[in-house]
Amino acid sequence: MIAASVFDLPSYVQHSYLGLLGEQLEVSLGATLGGLLVSLPIGQACARWRLLYPPVLGLVTVAYSIPSLALFVFLIDYTGITDTTLFIALALYSLCILVPGVVDGIRTVPPEVKLAADAMGYGPARRYFQVELPIAAPTIMAAVRVATVSSISLMSIGAVIGNLGGFGQLFTTGLRSFNLSLVWLGLFSLVVLALLCDVLLRLAQRLMTPWADRRSARA
């Protein structure tokens, strides 16, 4: 039968290709989003109180240096061998990329723009959402793109601790069964997925902030 396509996985993988894709997207994109939601207030605080930034930066850098496998392993104790474990670890890693991105982004807002917004009667919340965030968006989005790509590829290491890690499972089952085509499929899927997300985010950023200078949006 020639009809068996590369996407029909052998039964010992325990997932369909689409199932793996879904898990991969859900956890890695979710973790980046979670990290962004956390790093927006942290970044805002660091931009406002300058003394806060160096210790926070040191903390997230140290957190990023924790090997992913070790962090997954520590978390098993609390959240078990589940996707939640991967989610928490990836969200923590994304902070190291996102917090500096948010801080740099907020710092690109010229003070006179903020004063102008104040003078026009914008309240703090409205000024933040309608003035500061749009101006900071290109820099923040550049960080989001880097964080997304790295969490997609980092997540595959989760396959070492169990039947997790999206496409990473193709690596571990491929090694166990010496099935090279599974490994190739996993590698190819991950790289294509990561680059695709990168391109889509870049497109989204351009649609969101059409006025932004193209050069400033580069990572």
Place this chain on the structure above:
Amino acid sequence: MIDFLRQFFSDPRFQSGYDGIWQRISEHCWYSLIAFLCAAAIGLPLALLTGHIGRGDGPIAALAAVGRAMPSLGLIVLLAVKIGVFNFNAALIPLVALAVPPILLTTHEGLRAVERSVVDAARGMGMRPLQVLFRVEIPSALPLILSGLRTAAVQVVATTTIAAVISFGGLGRYVVDGLSQYQYYQVVGGGFLVVLLSVATLILFSVITRLAVSPGLRRNR
């Protein structure tokens, strides 16, 4: 978790010999060092060249993006199946591939970010291109170059753990063996040691940065 660590450090199996902690730590450091030096030997000269002549922004950015997207676990497994699980290259090549992009990107950008007027002044003083590179551009770009090397080193130390998934030693051995033997304390102990090692790498690089970077360049926060 403290209990697991206590159990790990008091287990006589890990005190000495083949599965001893020091044996595993030295294996881990050794693998990481080889991979890091190979990556530096590839990345640094290339980036110094492209940064100095000011070309190749696009290709280097693209290479860095692909490097970030490339899953090391996949590469290790692929090479292990292709060239054999006992071939050290199967572990080495993915680690080098992991470390080259950050070195390449930050070194290149560091050189590009050196103030043009400074380079012009150096040239005006009659320095030859190599003198400009080694006495002006590299010292000015040193903080960024070192931060790229630091990122690469920390990532290599962290990822060397995965070499245990195929046949190699290092601290990942505890994690992988512990998982397959259902000995959670062994897994936690191995993970803990890797964290110590990467934090030590981080500290080492901050000391090097403090010593090597000219005081005039120190960022006043």
